[in-house]
Amino acid sequence: MAIQIRNKIPAEIPTASMADIAFLLIIFFMLTSVYSSNYGLEYGLPKNEDPINVQPLESMHIHITGPGQFTIDKRPATLEQIAAYIDSKLKQNPKKPVIIQTDPDVPYYATIQMLDLCKQLRVENVSIPTNSEVAMWAGFAGGVTSK
Amino acid sequence: MKRLRVRRVDAVIPTASMADIAFLLIIFFMLTTSFSPVKMSVDLAEAANREEVEKLAAIIAIGPNGDIEISDGLQPGNKVNNLDELDIFIKEVLATDPTKQFIIKADKNIHYGAFNALYEKLRSNNCRRIALLTEAKPEAPR
Numbered sequence: 507m508a509i510q511i512r513n514k515i516p517a518e519i520p521t522a523s524m525a526d527i528a529f530l531l532i533i534f535f536m537l538t539s540v541y542s543s544n545y546g547l548e549y550g551l552p553k554n555e556d557p558i559n560v561q562p563l564e565s566m567h568i569h570i571t572g573p574g575q576f577t578i579d580k581r582p583a584t585l586e587q588i589a590a591y592i593d594s595k596l597k598q599n600p601k602k603p604v605i606i607q608t609d610p611d612v613p614y615y616a617t618i619q620m621l622d623l624c625k626q627l628r629v630e631n632v633s634i635p636t637n638s639e640v641a642m643w644a645g646f647a648g649g650v651t652s653k
Numbered sequence: 654m655k656r657l658r659v660r661r662v663d664a665v666i667p668t669a670s671m672a673d674i675a676f677l678l679i680i681f682f683m684l685t686t687s688f689s690p691v692k693m694s695v696d697l698a699e700a701a702n703r704e705e706v707e708k709l710a711a712i713i714a715i716g717p718n719g720d721i722e723i724s725d726g727l728q729p730g731n732k733v734n735n736l737d738e739l740d741i742f743i744k745e746v747l748a749t750d751p752t753k754q755f756i757i758k759a760d761k762n763i764h765y766g767a768f769n770a771l772y773e774k775l776r777s778n779n780c781r782r783i784a785l786l787t788e789a790k791p792e793a794p795r
Contacts, residue, residue, distance in 0.1 A: 529675050545786070545789070546704070547703065551776060608769075611766065614761060618761070
């Protein structure tokens with residue numbers, strides 16, 4: 507009796523197109539993803555009911571009047587000069603506050619630049635007054651002299 | 654005379670591991686991509702001293718033309734047409750969580766006055782924590 511030979515078909519999962527599918531998925535993710543920066547400068551705001559605890563005469567007053575145009579305690583200065591000035595004042599009093607006042611038509615990055623400088627110099631108290639606070643604060647609006 | 658037999662080797666590019674490489678790339682992209690609910694594209698200001706902002710914080714984006722887009726961190730971003738709508742949004746967010754952080758994603762070239770308008774709204778609503786989104790400052794060449 508003749509033995510029947512079975513034609514065995516090997517079990518296979520076709521994977522030839524797997525790479526194509528995977529690359530299509532990569533392209534899809536790359537096109538639909540929106541990359542975002544998750545880093546920034548954190549800034550704590552005072553409570554509204556808190557009394558104003560930054561006294562103009564006790565603080566360093568930085569006024570930004572234009573891109574790259576700064577005054578510190580009414581004296582025009584460059585970023586490097588401001589850094590040196592703040593550093594020297596902080597050595598005398600590490601808790602000395604810094605007030606950053608920016609004119610409304612100045613580009614926003616100038617304020618960030620100054621806030622970044624204060625963070626680098628480890629200034630503990632940085633105050634950014636709103637424009638209405640600046641207008642209200644008569645002594646502040648007229649400029650500040652440092653002790 | 655004997656004829657020399659030349660052995661022919663088939664030219665094959667091995668593609669068996671291609672799918673593995675592609676899937677590894679997908680996993681890499683999925684893990685490193687962070688999705689932002691606010692899709693507005695802005696040119697961020699540069700800063701050297703940066704901290705990681707809170708995840709799921711509320712986001713307020715100000716575009717180069719002064720357009721404002723908002724998101725509570727969960728829902729996709731919506732455009733606001735005026736400062737009153739922005740005020741309502743801030744009130745709603747702070748009503749659910751008074752300590753919620755607000756991320757401000759502002760274009761670096763907007764006027765400070767535009768930022769100040771938003772800043773005043775946050776202050777008047779007793780917001781306690783904000784983060785000003787920045788880009789890494791490229792290191793100066795040595």
